[in-house]
Amino acid sequence: MSTNTSGTFPLPQDLENDRIKLVPYIPSFHSEVFAELSKKYPETYKYIPWGHSEVQAAFDSETFLREHKWLLFAILDKTRPPSDHLVGSDGALAGTIAFIDCDPRNLSAELGAVLIFPPFQRTHVASNAVGLMLQYALNRPSEGGLGLRRVVWLANRLNEGSIRLAKRFRFQQEGVLRWHMYLEGGPAGNGKLLREEDPKPGCPGRDTALFSLCWDDWEGGGAKENSATVMLRIN
Template sequence: MSNDSDSYDQNFCYPLPKALENDRVKLVPFVPSIHAKEFFDLSSKYSEVYEYLPWGPFKDQDDFESVFEERFRQNPTWMLFAVFDKTKPSEAFGEDGALAGAMGYINSMPVNLATEIGAVIVFPPFQRTHVASNAVGLMLQYALNTPGEGGLGLRRIVWQANYLNKASINLAQRLKFQLEGILRWDRVLPANLGKELAGNGRGVRAKDPKPDCVGRDTAMLSLCWDDWESGAEEHLAAEMARTK
């Protein structure tokens, strides 16, 4: 397992450690040969995790790996992590724990010292537990801490969510992301993936070029370095330490 991971070219624009982890969760760069089968099996069992995402569910593992290759592997501004719950035993991944989901840095902009946390999937057995807050927390700590503290020293972290996805918005705000606004008609959702209920509820005009594709309104939130140094870092640490 480690040899496959070590030799896999992640093609990401920021430097990364081999893992982001604490005593509860562990995030490692997603490597299809290691993680894809288990991830696809779980996401097929819990297909509702794709309700608000602009891609998925997938018809088979090859379909998933094709989307992963296009969106993450070939795009140096995107990096997907496999998320493990270290408190749960796992035959598949040993001491790493149970595969709890995935999330990534996306739409990264090194020239502007910015990135976005997105593609957030936490499987239902791990929802409303320590997993989401700790996994997102580790990503925030690495992104916002200065290089002298072992981080990237970024200035701005973005969080975008379908405006209907209250759970995602609530998680971001609980971790001190600030709502900047709602982007109206921000996305065209694909017609062939059953995303109609994730649309903004407003019909498209006559002669629209994509009449069968609903539109998405997007909540835009951010957490910036000055928020981080004005109390958000300490608040996050408390959230990550919560046991209830």
């Protein structure tokens, strides 16, 4: 089975603890189940600028992942059995998570594509996935990490769950990007109302809350200790 080599940071074979495992997202292996879950739970995409068909196309495109410098992982919940189409995997497909816009020159990346399907929301999945990714990003190389200086988190300003999760890991809010994106269809309650004659009717606007977690926050502000509860193992 080939691995995702689309990004510009070293990609571990997997990151895991006793409850979840993050493995490189492999379209030929994960996409069928991911597509089924996306169609079954369209509310997963409520606050993001893409619909599930666009996300599926992006995740299936090595060209997209490479050009946008993504390191994309599938999240496996080890506490639940794998789906029929994922026989041999270490758990049920719970969602995805990624390093986006990897920038090795400035030692930074965005933590994004955090898509958790409803049966796995409000469980251990999201916090463990984020904790594992942050440890890999911000721990020193001697600790098995990349030693990055900065990790960015962007959230729809109305997405209270995403903002709450960022704050739990001590991300610091730097500001709000007003009318930053448009949302592909969906009710206006997911974003901002439009004026008459807007060129994108039916696509609400999105204010984006901008957060960051930097190495000095990580080592000096308690974030590393919070994340340590997820017990990282890098293979």
